[in-house]
Amino acid sequence: MQTTMVAALGALLLGVIALTPGCADQAAATGTSATASTRHQLTGAELYSIHCNRCHPERYPTERTAAQWKTITLHMQVRANIPGNQARMILKYLQDNSGR
């Protein structure tokens, strides 16, 4: 019983998140975050170096083609729980520097 309730609550929470896409972006845009003004928007290269070697040794952009990166980045986005907009920035960085 308890488990079912916990799961239901979790599903509800996720439902709310699902229905309000862009909520975090809005908060940032309106400057509600106190530190937002002092911090800059992270670039694709920075996001790449934050995420892409924390679970495994870094895989270099030149190791794959632009097309392959599109598929692999989606794979990693799901596996590593990277928000879609950040994954797109990482993908752009990888494709701009990809091998051919």
Added chain:
Amino acid sequence: MKKHMKTSRWMTGLVAVGCAAGMGAAPRAAAEVSQADFDSLKDLVLKLSDQVQSLRQTNQLEQQLHEQDVQQIQQLQAKLAETSRTATDAQQKAVAASQTAPMPRVPIDEATVNHNFQILGDAEVQYAKTSGQNGSFVMADFAPIFLYRGGDNVLFESGFDFILQNNPQNSNPATPGATTTVNLSFAQLDYVINDYLTLCAGNLLLPLGTYSERSAGWLNKFPDSPLARGFVPGNGVGAELRGAAPLGESGALLNYAVYGVNGPSSSDNTGQAGSLDLGGNVGLRSDNVVANLHGNPTGGGRVAVFVPFKPHYDLELGLSAQSGEWDNAGQHLWTAGVADATLHLGPNLEAKGEYIVSRYGSDDLGNVTQQGWWAQVGYKLAGLNLEFPGINNLELVGRYDSVRDGMGGSTQRTSFGGVYYISNALLFEGAYEFLHSTDPTQADQIILQLSYGF
């Protein structure tokens, strides 16, 4: 220079003619010239001879200067030849470079197509030597991963494990040799609903802790898994909603996942403690009967925060749990909780670990509580800035494991090892494991492994 030479030759000639004339005239004139005249003439001759002398010296000097000039000219000529050679060299090099320089980037059509299929994966070869047994090579694993992407939001991903094993020695003599088994580690369809949520369905890697989702030979720094992972399933058949939302703009994330899967079952339909089967209950029996082996599905989920302080410095803390009936009669619950942590302090230092506890009811032993934890630290020697060859490719790792199975068994294991990175995806790993266990079949062992992520 030339003008000087001509003048000096002309003057020498003049002096010689003068002298000859003077000598020829001398005997006839001797009687007529006075002493004074003679003296002045003598003076003149002496002066002339002095002049000749000094002229000869200047000439010699000039000769020397000339030789020096000739030498200088030769040197300059040589230098000129050399300069023009380097110039042509440079020109040739420039031409060659301009031929090999990358062409300006043009968009690749392939990158814009909607569908893409790829095979990734990893392969491992192991050598293991357990104390008291023969050491041997073990072709442990060939684990291809198939990725199929359709558009921007759909991905099908599946991973296999091909494992080659010796048949048991006392097995049917008609089937000697070895057997190849194929395991489906995961096979899931992912649909990206929006930037913060993805729906996954199929044979899922479960986010119970992080180990199962983050393991492959070239990811693990030890050739084998932490012991406590044996208390929770690595995958389950069902559906999952997962994703992450940014916390501010520093890159910090809130990670979440909820799922429902068939869950653990009983290997012999009973509720005996020893019958708990974490890996079973996949919805289909081998006699083709579609069956969930107990009445209700199992639910689970994970929440975590990931905080990057700057690139390569981050902390991730997660809590996850799963609970549901496990026995066929639906009398007993199996519940597990995992706390996981991962810390990076710079590109060279990583520490991670998990605390795992599970409890389940049983017909024979009542409630069984299993618990264990593991912690692992890795340090890449590149951080020491030493000059020894190869040392910058070496990472030293240590791991401590402790488990209590709730039925009287317990094991502690301390492992030391090293990873030599031949490249970022080709690793040579070695570990020595010291074991203390209530199970007498467990012993110290040494494991060597070559892992490749492709």
